[in-house]
Amino acid sequence: MGQRGRQKGSIGIKSKETILVIAAEEFAEHGFHQTKVSTIVKRAGLTQPSFYLYFSSKEAIFQELVHIFREKLIHLTKESRLESNLDKSILSSEISRGLYAVLQFFDEHRHLTKIGFFISDESKEIKRAMAMNITENLLAEQQDHYFRQGLDMQIVAECLIGAIERLTITKLFTDEKSPQQLVKEIVDIYLYGLIAK
Structure with a gap:
């Protein structure tokens, strides 16, 4: 050429x-x-x-935007799975890394996130696929003894997506919190809970 x-x-x-x-x-x-x-x-x-x-149409470009969002989000979700045999001392930082990738993507692509995660008809399906991938990750991580046995990892995944969804609207997109700040707080709550030690 x-x-x-x-x-x-x-x-x-x-x-x-x-x-x-x-x-x-x-x-x-x-x-x-x-x-x-x-x-x-x-x-x-x-x-x-x-x-x-x-x-070919307005619908076609909208669907392409939804597809771009979905593919990137599912890729980031799958990539967030913790490797086997990690030293427990780096568990928090490795979990933070995966969550940060998702929230940073949302922050850098706010319009795309609004379309794919909130306003498109496919947003429920995208969240369902995300929940499935997070559940698979958590089950593997539970088998690796990173997390307590007996926890319903599907419920954990759904809670995590609910937190991400709500905090994206109320904290990230309002610029009240950065992706790093949200990751720190989410990981702190999920790993260490609410009860004072």
Whole structure:
């Protein structure tokens, strides 16, 4: 491929990325029904025909944003599984690392998170898949004796997702707490509980 072909391809990739970023902002701020393709392309400095080179419809770009969010979140959730035979002294920092990756992703991609985790019809399914992956992680970690036997790890996973969901809205997206601060508090509560020692 010649220099001109590479330039055209990179311009196309840049245009598609620009459309995705602006569409995420529009959908997150105005909802699906109020968002217009004409507004997205105007903000992107493109024409409507150029939008349709990349996406067949408003529904298609919305679904691509949901897909991007889901894939990244599920990847981060799976990656958060603790390795076997960890020294217990680093357990807290390893749990924090996995949780931080999720909250940092949410913080850096607020519009995408609002779409995928809160407003899309698929948000319940995304949370269900996340709960399933976290449950699988926790069961493996329970088998590795990191956590107490007898705990229902599905309930633990659902509680953790509930905490993440609520704290994202009330603390992270309001800039009251950073991802690091939330991780510290969540891990402290889940690992050490509420009762004074």
